[in-house]
Amino acid sequence: MLGHSNGGAMTQILGCDHAELFAALASVTPGEIPSVCAPSHPVSVLEVCASKDPIVKLDLCTSVIENWTLNDGCAKKPTFEKTRDYDCDLSKPVDDNKGYDQWRDHNCMLSGNETEMSGWTCEGGSEVEFWWMRGAMHDPAFSSQWSDDVVAWLMSKTYVEA
Numbered sequence: 723m724l725g726h727s728n729g730g731a732m733t734q735i736l737g738c739d740h741a742e743l744f745a746a747l748a749s750v751t752p753g754e755i756p757s758v759c760a761p762s763h764p765v766s767v768l769e770v771c772a773s774k775d776p777i778v779k780l781d782l783c784t785s786v787i788e789n790w791t792l793n794d795g796c797a798k799k800p801t802f803e804k805t806r807d808y809d810c811d812l813s814k815p816v817d818d819n820k821g822y823d824q825w826r827d828h829n830c831m832l833s834g835n836e837t838e839m840s841g842w843t844c845e846g847g848s849e850v851e852f853w854w855m856r857g858a859m860h861d862p863a864f865s866s867q868w869s870d871d872v873v874a875w876l877m878s879k880t881y882v883e884a
Contacts, residue, residue, distance in 0.1 A: 726750040726873065727777075727860065734759070734786065741765045746879035748872055751860050752779045752786070764794040764848035766879040768872065772858035787852045795845030805835035808868040809858060832857045846882040851875070 723744055725733035732753030737747045742759030748768035767790045771783035790796075809832040836858065841851040854864050 724748045724750075724876065725752070727752065732778050735763060736763050737767065745881040746876050748767075748876055749786075750862070751775050752782075759789050759793060761793055764844055764846045764882040766844075766848045766850065766882075767794075768851045768853065768875055770853040770855065770862075770868050770872075771804050772855045772860060774857055775860045777860050783852070783854075787850060790850045791842050791844070794848045794850055796842035796844075796850055799842075799846070800840040801843045802839075802841045806837045806839060806871075807835045807869075808837045808865050808871075809855065810852075831863070832876075845878060848882045849879065 723733050723736065723804045724747070727733070729749070730749030731749050733749045734752055737744055738759035738761050741763050744765050746766035746768070748770070750770040751772055752769075766784075769783060769790075771778060781878065820882070832855075835854050836856045838853075838856065839851060841849060843849060
């Protein structure tokens with residue numbers, strides 16, 4: 723399951739309240755979610771947040787990650803860290819925003835590997851990952867590689883029994 727903004731919050735809430743239905747979930751710059759989440763069993767979670775998001779701040783993103791790593795029984799420290807370049811879709815013009823949306827990124831405007839990725843291995847085989855997009859806004863400009871990688875991540879996760 724994947725959601726963005728309020729859809730990301732819905733994804734998180736469904737994962738918390740109905741973990742028995744999901745192997746994995748991913749949320750991108752999620753809206754407000756419950757501070758207490760007690761899923762019935764581990765669920766793999768991918769959280770994508772943006773450093774210049776005027777709506778979803780770092781403290782909300784880190785509290786979501788802390789909650790899932792605690793609930794899923796993850797290692798205290800990330801088991802991997804790496805970076806990727808996910809903001810540039812070469813099939814679109816470089817500046818495709820045209821100034822109509824203050825929360826949306828301009829395509830290809832972030833330099834280098836802007837996405838910092840951290841991942842935790844958890845009990846029962848679930849995983850939690852945090853992708854922090856440096857310089858991105860609430861509606862990041864994503865490359866097609868980002869979409870491919872998120873779908874591959876979701877599809878690679880297996881259902882963890884309680």
